[in-house]
């Protein structure tokens with residue numbers, strides 16, 4: 001079977017939008033959202049809080065996914081991309097097509113991925129301890145994005161942030177309680193001015 005014939009379960013795809021979060025905020029991107037995630041965060045904005053049994057899961061080939069791309073950078077998100085055994089082939093095909101590739105992950109599942117891929121680690125171990133972050137992700141990730149509800153998240157990950165990760169750390173308010181969370185983040189930034197606030201700008205400007 002050719003790599004272009006390999007199929008993956010797709011939640012949705014969309015093109016020519018902007019990345020709304022983290023380091024690449026404002027950049028033109030396409031999204032490939034892979035289906036499924038077992039972590040079950042209660043505020044999951046992709047719909048996997050209850051396991052997502054009724055969410056879209058259309059099998060589509062890598063060739064079909066490549067054919068619809070429009071932007072130079074492609075964000076693979078989910079669900080949880082790293083649960084899919086064919087993620088490395090999808091990444092390989094995107095890089096071979098000249099695309100820049102980002103992957104957003106909770107860090108709970110590991111596969112070897114090209115070092116050319118930008119990894120956004122958004123840990124959820126504090127929400128569901130059954131899915132701890134695989135240790136390699138703390139050094140492999142290009143950025144860490146922590147969803148803030150109470151501020152206790154920073155204490156939870158402080159050991160890892162202090163010892164394994166020294167580059168980009170983004171604090172993102174939990175959307176359903178954003179007013180209070182932004183206030184908490186502003187207080188954290190006074191203590192840790194090398195961290196940054198990340199707003200989900202796609203939600204403010206009304207794009208996917």
Ligand code: SF4
Pocket residue numbers: 037038039040041043044045046047048049078079080106124
């Ligand atoms: S890890 Fe991400 S995709 Fe999975 S349930 Fe949590 S927010 Fe949703």
